Amino acid sequence: MNFNIIRAGRAVLHVTDIEKSRLFYEKLGFVVTDTDNENLFLRGLEEHNHHSLWLKQKQEPAVEVISYKVTSEKDIDELESFFRRQGREVKRIKAGEQPAVGQTIRVQDITGIPIEFYAEMEAVERLLQRYDLHTGAKVQRIDHFNCMVRDVETAYHYYLHKLDFACSEYTVGEHQKIWAAWLHRKPSVHDVAFMNGVGPRLHHIGFWLKDPMSLIDGCDVLAAAGYSTNIERGPGRHGLSNAFFLYVRDPDGHRIELYNGDYLTSDPDFKPIKWELDDPMRQTFWGHEAPDSWFDEASDVLDIQTGQKIALQQPKLKKSKPQFIM
Ligand SMILES: [Fe+2]
Structure with missing residues (x-):
């Protein structure tokens, strides 16, 4: 449907x-x-x-x-x-x-x-060409959510077959089970990704930048303003999605990804790209390792009815992070 x-x-x-x-x-x-x-x-x-x-x-x-x-x-x-x-x-x-x-x-x-x-949200002035107001990483627009969940394979089938998302790329782990999946509605790599881990938690929110230099500018401005310890991972390029990325943690630990460089996925005959979990070029194309915090830490999510935190569950697939082999 x-x-x-x-x-x-x-x-x-x-x-x-x-x-x-x-x-x-x-x-x-x-x-x-x-x-x-x-x-x-x-x-x-x-x-x-x-x-x-x-x-x-x-x-x-x-x-x-x-x-x-x-x-x-x-x-x-x-x-x-x-x-x-x-x-x-x-x-x-x-x-x-x-x-x-x-x-x-x-x-x-x-x-x-x-x-x-x-469906509806109040309209405001679009500042794309108000170059006089562009600062920092010049964040352009929201791009995607990344969720850490117990059972990625169930999420994958539900979003594909019930909510009509499409898959652009996926990672398999033990016994060829889906360890992570990148799913989209708009014609980009993803609107939401699911990763195997302690969950449900929100791992990060990705925001689109116009170019890699904006990402570097973001690093420079954050560091100069005393926020260098908020930079968690990157800059780098993901093998998966081809994105040029930077992960930062806000003052409460919520993780924001600055993101640029993925590709068009509109064609119905586009074939999802498969990666092996331990492929060193999957997570970082240039080969460097992600910090443990990136795999271990994420934001708790709330029950929509009670407002209480949702209890966490251990992931279905045992391996919580790739083996780093270089
Ligand atoms: Fe992301």
């Missing part, structure tokens, strides 16, 4: 100090659409919607929800019926209950990740 899911749209994260977050994300190169003592709405330079990242001040860092944009309200209704038929609890949030966004539904996906669907 095609629910007309367009793309990854926004994430709602809990943070413990809005002012600290604002200073960090502004330096990184996001645009602040709006802020008060308890909320910070951020977007990229080419985005014409109000925000792609909503940070809420709370006692503890967590992921409230990750959201997908759909074509129309009809798609929201159809998704709600679909999830209810599957026996899932759906939370409907009426227009006006959340700033800048129309009505939405929220549900825990098959892996336990809290997801949301919306």
Whole structure:
């Protein structure tokens, strides 16, 4: 069934100090659409919607929800019926209950990740050619979510066969079981990726940059502003997806990827690319190793009904990280 899911749209994260977050994300190169003592709405330079990242001040860092944009309200209704038929609890949030966004539904996906669907978001000025306002890494737009989950193979089949995503690339581990999968609705490598690990947790949110030099500029600005310890991994190039990447941790440990250089996946006869987990060129094309924190640490996610943290489960596939052989 095609629910007309367009793309990854926004994430709602809990943070413990809005002012600290604002200073960090502004330096990184996001645009602040709006802020008060308890909320910070951020977007990229080419985005014409109000925000792609909503940070809420709370006692503890967590992921409230990750959201997908759909074509129309009809798609929201159809998704709600679909999830209810599957026996899932759906939370409907009426227009006006959340700033800048129309009505939405929220549900825990098959892996336990809290997801949301919306069709409408307030329009704002697109700053693509306001070069006088471009700073830091000059973040352009949200690109994807990466989720660490117990059972990637189940997520893979559910998103492909129930929600009509397509697979661009995947990694196999022990017994040729799917260890990670990159799934898309828009014609890029992914809107969401699932990786084998302790979960459900949100591993990172990827934001698109216009070129690799913007990524280097981001590193320089972060370091000069005293944020060098927030740079966790990179710059480098992923074998998988071909992305030029940098991973940074925000003041609460939420991981943001700056990302550039993937490719077109629109053709229906595009064949998903398979990687072996221990292929050293898979994770970093140039061969250098990722730090353990990148495999071990991720953001906790919340129950859409209770607001409590979802209990973590050990991954189905034993191997939690590749063997590094060079
Ligand atoms: Fe990513």
